[in-house]
Amino acid sequence: MSVGGLPSRIVAFAAAFDRSTFHSGSLPLDHYLHKQVAQEIRRRVTACFVALAGDRRIAGYYTLATASVPLADLPGDIARKLPRYAAVPAIRMGRLAVDHAFKGQGLGGALLINALRRAARSEIAAFALVVDAKDAAAAAFYQHYEFIELAGSPLKLFLPLATVRHPG
Ligand SMILES: CC(C)(COP(=O)(O)OP(=O)(O)OC[C@H]1O[C@@H](n2cnc3c(N)ncnc32)[C@H](O)[C@@H]1OP(=O)(O)O)[C@@H](O)C(=O)NCCC(=O)NCCS
Structure with missing residues (x-):
């Protein structure tokens, strides 16, 4: 099923978009989009970007916020090339989900690459x-894109932004 065609735009979340029909197969990720995200955006604790099918239907989304990673959690060969701070600045993609109707068509990958480019072109380091x-x-999905596990946390992964090309 594809309502309104394949998503072609990734834009900042707006309350006017139709999120009530969004179902990714993960109740917490669905609930977050249906009930929580608008308030978190207002409070500036998250940013959310959505793939739109047609004018208003949300086909997929991701969230971004600042984070920090303890230097000790990075693999030694990477940590050795960084200044000896206790932690390095990062951007966390806390959530990523694609609606059932659009899975397996490249949208999850397109959202991830959009997030990487958005983070890589930020003026804030x-x-x-x-x-x-x-x-x-989900970890296997990220590993497909060459994300690396943080020490001791197989479900927390990272990708250095210096490796990302960011046209536009
Ligand atoms: C994980 C998820 C975002 C993937 O979205 P999708 O649109 O179905 O994925 P895509 O079609 O864009 O797949 C892109 C690539 O990743 C690969 N891929 C997809 N899921 C994968 C998985 N679980 N493990 C390894 N590779 C995976 C695809 O084979 C494809 O590879 P290719 O480009 O070489 O052909 C989606 O399944 C989803 O919303 N799942 C529920 C929520 C979730 O797990 N979120 C993840 C973070 S918590």
Whole structure:
């Protein structure tokens, strides 16, 4: 099923968009979009970007906020090249989800690349994009894009932003 065609735009979340029909197969990720995200955006604790199918239907979304990563959690070969601060600045993609109707068509990958480019072109420095995978299957998705596990946390992964090309 594809309502309104394949998503072609990734834009900042707006309350006018239709999120009530969004179902990714993860109740917490659905609930967050239906009930919580608008308030968190107003309070500036998260930013949210959505893929739109047609004018208003949300086909997928991700959230971004600042974070920091303890230097000790990075692999030694990467940490050795960084200044000896206790932690390095990062951007966290706390959530990423695609609606059932649009899965397996490249939208999750397109959202992830959009998030990486958005983070990489920020004027505020961040060493890496970090993600919290909700389970092993989600971690495998990120590993497909060469994300690396943080020490001791197989579900927390990162990708250095210096490796990301960011046209536009
Ligand atoms: C994980 C999720 C975002 C993937 O979205 P999607 O639109 O189905 O994925 P895509 O079609 O864009 O897949 C892009 C690539 O990733 C690969 N891929 C997808 N899911 C994968 C997985 N679980 N493990 C490994 N690779 C995976 C695809 O094979 C594809 O590879 P290719 O580009 O080489 O052909 C989606 O399944 C989802 O919303 N799941 C529920 C919520 C979730 O797990 N979120 C993740 C973070 S908590």
